[in-house]
Amino acid sequence: MTYASEQNDELPSEEQRPPRLPLSPAEKYILSGVATILLSMIVPLLLGLQAARLQRMAEADIRALLRASDRFFAEYGRWPTARMGTINDVRYGDERSNAEVIHMLRGVAGPGNENHQGNPHRIVFLEVGRSGFRRSGINADGAFVDPWGMQYQIAIDTDMNEVVTMIRSAYPNLLATSVAIWSSGPDRRSDTSQDIVSWE
C-alpha cells in the first residue's frame, strides 16, 4: 500500500523540475487542431440538445392550450373565441392574432375578451409567462408565441359542423375535432415538415 505522502516525496521538488518551455509552433498547431475538433463535436451536440428542449417546450404549450380549451368548454359550453357561429371556421395566429383566444383563456381583458365578456367568470384556464429569446410565452401584444417567436396557430370549429376546416393551410380537415393547434417549428413557416401539430 502506498500513501499519498510517500508518492509526493518521490516527485521532484519545485527547484528540481525543468523550466516550462514555450510551445513550439508545431505544438501550437496540433493543440489548435485538437481544440477545433473538440469544438466541432461539442457545438452540434449542444445545438441538438437545445433543439430538443425547444421542441419539448412547444409540445407542452400545445398540450396546455388543448387542456385549457377543453376546460373552457366545460365551463361555458363554447370554445374560447368570440367568433362562434360564423359561416366558416376561424384560424388564429396568422392573419388574426391568437391574442383573441389567449386573452379569454387567461381571463385577461383585451381584444377578443373586451371587458371580460368572453370569460365573464374571469377563470384562469391558462397560465403562461412572458416570452423571451428561445422561450415561449406571451408577447407584448398578448399573443402566445412559440420558442421561435411565432404565434401558435389555433383553428376552431366556429361554424360548429364538428369538423375543423384548416383555413389557409394544406392540412386536411379534422373530423370530430373542435380545436386544432400547431407551431410552425424551428423554420418559423407553417405547413412544413417542421411543424409541431396537436392532432398526430
Ligand SMILES: [Ca+2]
Ligand atoms: Ca367547422
